[in-house]
Amino acid sequence: MKSVVYSRTGDPSVLRLVDRDVTEPGPGEVRVRVVVSGVNPTDWKSRLGSGDGAAPPFPEVTPNQDGAGVVDALGDGVVDLAVGDRVWVYLAGHQRPTGTAQEYTNLPAGRVGRLPGGTSFDIGASLGVPAMTAHRALTVSEDGPQRLHPGALAGEVVLVAGGAGAVGHAAIQLARWAGATVLTTVSSAAKAALATAAGAHHVISYRDQDAATAIKKVAPEGVDLVVEVAAAVNAQLNLDVVKPRASVAIYANDGGAEFTLDVRQNMMKNLRYQFVLLYTVGDAALRAAVDDITLALVDDALPVAEDAGLPLHRFPLAKTADAHQAVQDGAVGKVVIDVL
Numbered sequence: 358m359k360s361v362v363y364s365r366t367g368d369p370s371v372l373r374l375v376d377r378d379v380t381e382p383g384p385g386e387v388r389v390r391v392v393v394s395g396v397n398p399t400d401w402k403s404r405l406g407s408g409d410g411a412a413p414p415f416p417e418v419t420p421n422q423d424g425a426g427v428v429d430a431l432g433d434g435v436v437d438l439a440v441g442d443r444v445w446v447y448l449a450g451h452q453r454p455t456g457t458a459q460e461y462t463n464l465p466a467g468r469v470g471r472l473p474g475g476t477s478f479d480i481g482a483s484l485g486v487p488a489m490t491a492h493r494a495l496t497v498s499e500d501g502p503q504r505l506h507p508g509a510l511a512g513e514v515v516l517v518a519g520g521a522g523a524v525g526h527a528a529i530q531l532a533r534w535a536g537a538t539v540l541t542t543v544s545s546a547a548k549a550a551l552a553t554a555a556g557a558h559h560v561i562s563y564r565d566q567d568a569a570t571a572i573k574k575v576a577p578e579g580v581d582l583v584v585e586v587a588a589a590v591n592a593q594l595n596l597d598v599v600k601p602r603a604s605v606a607i608y609a610n611d612g613g614a615e616f617t618l619d620v621r622q623n624m625m626k627n628l629r630y631q632f633v634l635l636y637t638v639g640d641a642a643l644r645a646a647v648d649d650i651t652l653a654l655v656d657d658a659l660p661v662a663e664d665a666g667l668p669l670h671r672f673p674l675a676k677t678a679d680a681h682q683a684v685q686d687g688a689v690g691k692v693v694i695d696v697l
């Protein structure tokens with residue numbers, strides 16, 4: 358099979374297209390014939406050595422956590438999937454060398470979800486990291502639901518920072534599907550159009566106007582939950598617009614890695630900060646996310662492509678390095694690799 362690998366960390370040129378044997382899945386694993394591989398910032402950050410340039414965790418690593426394809430073989434003990442099932446996969450390369458930038462990948466059956474009905478492989482490859490992170494962020498508030506379904510967030514005001522980002526897009530879609538009033542902040546008119554297409558009720562261009570004023574105008578009672586990509590930059594904004602007992606779910610440090618908190622002002626609002634990292638979120642949260650995302654797929658609530666607010670940028674497997682560079686350069690939308 359064709360496989361993309363790296364044996365040392367560094368810029369995209371460390372990625373090599375090689376031929377490798379197809380291997381049998383181990384106990385509890387499935388082998389998936391990958392059709393589309395999804396690229397996320399975490400994939401290039403790992404390839405780069407996770408910040409400090411550390412060596413790869415295995416002698417040879419195939420990148421990319423997300424993807425979609427068809428179950429091709431079952432390991433011993435796998436009973437709830439069948440050969441031929443159309444599936445999406447997540448965390449394919451977490452603590453193992455078997456990402457999705459290759460024609461076949463083996464992974465634990467628990468990291469595989471079925472694609473209901475006619476759900477496309479493009480949607481499937483766009484789910485993993487973004488949708489599961491968004492699910493966690495939307496289910497960690499004190500007064501909010503722990504699971505998502507239509508009506509779960511009814512009456513709640515959710516503010517999604519950066520609604521044209523991949524996680525932001527998934528957060529808008531899931532929050533909207535679950536019945537929230539969805540506000541989002543973006544940096545440009547083009548991104549505003551995408552966030553509107555994703556389903557946001559109110560889109561605030563934070564460069565053109567005072568975001569706090571604009572948010573308070575459409576949500577005078579305040580925001581219940583913030584899904585935050587730029588916690589340091591938006592710390593004061595969040596404090597200004599949230600209502601008492603709100604939560605700020607922080608999943609990234611874009612724009613700044615540290616910020617200070619005014620104890621009294623935060624205390625006055627009983628504000629809660631919940632950090633979110635998919636890798637350590639735990640099995641119960643992962644399972645809940647897969648189940649709820651599957652329901653949303655049945656409802657056709659998670660479309661992708663430009664008219665759904667997430668333009669797709671396609672690359673062939675041999676151009677995986679270019680795909681990584683595109684994500685690293687901040688491509689707006691979703692970068693996917695056609696493997697089949």
Ligand SMILES: NC(=O)c1ccc[n+]([C@@H]2O[C@H](COP(=O)([O-])OP(=O)(O)OC[C@H]3O[C@@H](n4cnc5c(N)ncnc54)[C@H](OP(=O)(O)O)[C@@H]3O)[C@@H](O)[C@H]2O)c1
Pocket residue numbers: 397398399486487490518519520521522523524525542543544545548563586587590591607608609610611612633634635636687688689690
């Ligand atoms: N913790 C986790 O488990 C987890 C999971 C997934 C992703 N992440 C991290 O989350 C980040 C985003 O991932 P992604 O795939 O969504 O990337 P992406 O598609 O590139 O989106 C990033 C978005 O952040 C927005 N942004 C940056 N500064 C902002 C600000 N001050 N206010 C509002 N929006 C702002 C940008 O929009 P504007 O240009 O409109 O500002 C951009 O659309 C990455 O750092 C990634 O590594 C973490």
